[in-house]
Amino acid sequence: MGSRREGKFGNFYETLKQRGVSRREFLGFCSAMAATLSLPAGYGVKIAEALEKKQKPSVVWLEMQACTGDTESLLRASKPKVGELILDIISYDYHETIMAPAGHQAEKSLNDVVKNLKGKYIAIVEGSIPTKDGGAYLSIGGKSGLSIAREVCENAAATIAVGNCAWDGGLAAAAPNPTGAVGVKEAVPKATVVNLPGCPMNVENLTAVVVHYLTFGTLPATDSMGRPLFAYGKRIHDNCERRGHFDAGQFVRAWGDSGHRQGWCLYEMGCKGPQTYHNCPTIRWNEGTSWPVQSGHGCIGCAAPRFWDAMTPFYRRLPNVPGFGVESTADKVGVGLAAVTAAGLAAHFTVRLAKGKSTESMED
Ligand code: SF4
Structure with a gap:
């Protein structure tokens, strides 16, 4: 030194x-x-x-x-x-x-x-x-x-x-x-x-x-x-460049499928972005070059509490996606609230998945 x-x-x-x-x-x-x-x-x-x-x-x-x-x-x-x-x-x-x-x-x-x-x-x-x-x-x-x-x-x-x-x-x-x-x-x-x-x-x-x-x-x-x-105040999901595909119900369903090649949402492949708070999508890595989701791999939730226990298996999709808006914070959401809200929104998400399925079958 x-x-x-x-x-x-x-x-x-x-x-x-x-x-x-x-x-x-x-x-x-x-x-x-x-x-x-x-x-x-x-x-x-x-x-x-x-x-x-x-x-x-x-x-x-x-x-x-x-x-x-x-x-x-x-x-x-x-x-x-x-x-x-x-x-x-x-x-x-x-x-x-x-x-x-x-x-x-x-x-x-x-x-x-x-x-x-x-x-x-x-x-x-x-x-x-x-x-x-x-x-x-x-x-x-x-x-x-x-x-x-x-x-x-x-x-x-x-x-x-x-x-x-x-x-x-x-x-x-x-x-x-x-x-x-x-x-x-x-x-x-x-x-x-x-x-x-x-x-x-x-x-x-x-x-x-x-x-x-x-x-x-x-x-x-x-x-x-x-x-x-400044670094953990926003959900990854809310700043993700694939969010438009999530909202449109366009999901990758297998590595290398047409959705994957077109940069669709990785939620179905286990992405933990909807439950992880970090500025990964905005500051990125390697001098701002890229970050895991941009390179085609879902977020593994490594900035979330006890993620080795809570976010594994990494390739299994989250059971339900909480529908918190961009104004949410980790403090507001809390684990208990997340569970309750997720249950309420499960039906809503099922519709999205169904929509994604029909979109994919139309385009394949
Ligand atoms: S589920 Fe993952 S890939 Fe899809 S929009 Fe959210 S953070 Fe991005």
Whole structure:
């Protein structure tokens, strides 16, 4: 991490300039961040003014029970752009997967931050935290993951839980959850946590949370599950480019059929978009190139609570489609309400399916 620490005491914009980022690119990035954060027009300038003055924050990244997919998401850049540089020039003082130091040297880096920058650093946690048997199923440097998470997250200014596992335990917490895996907030209730679920999290959302924190000194507004509203406030189904086909009753019924080739709705193939809240369709992946539904595969609901248990089998269609409008939120819907409303709308959807069937047979 040596090179990343060289400019530690310079400000953001100076470092960006040294990396060859022009002012035009920087302002374009700030405007895009304002849009991602659902801020009113004009906030791009405010973000730019704040970032120009800010010192780079110190960040520690903890790797708990995880597949490292969120670190992959962080690093998976085909070419540098401002957002990646912003994350790159944050003072990553500790990141188990990508840091150069090892052993005692690495532990010292972490301890120095916790001791010397108490209440000033950002903790990012990837992976679930095993709590069963005193946290014995994860040990780093002789300490349990649980005790490290408590020490680091309780002393941080803010904690960002990246990926589904750090949010609600994810895959490790799926039944029968042998290690007693939980998310960060459950393991460390005193910590100030914002959750970025997804398997993995989208790095654009992580950048936006960091930018929000640097600009306003606070974490963005969240729903009752600790997820920022700018990223998890809308259903995938409501922003999906195949929605018109859903409304018209045009469904893919087999992989590779004529509907699939024409980009019809993937609901019948198990798409979980109607019950998942995430900004996947609008920010997309790989520099905004595409996202799973655009590439022809249904949403698996990876940003939904306990999705490994609740959204599987992935290729079985949802039993009923709630008919919540675009104004719905995850908080308003709730699990109980979803079940009741879904039952009421089942008949309505049956008509749609029938219509889809007749449409398909007419066109085939
Ligand atoms: S069911 Fe899936 S593919 Fe169909 S419109 Fe909704 S999100 Fe898109």
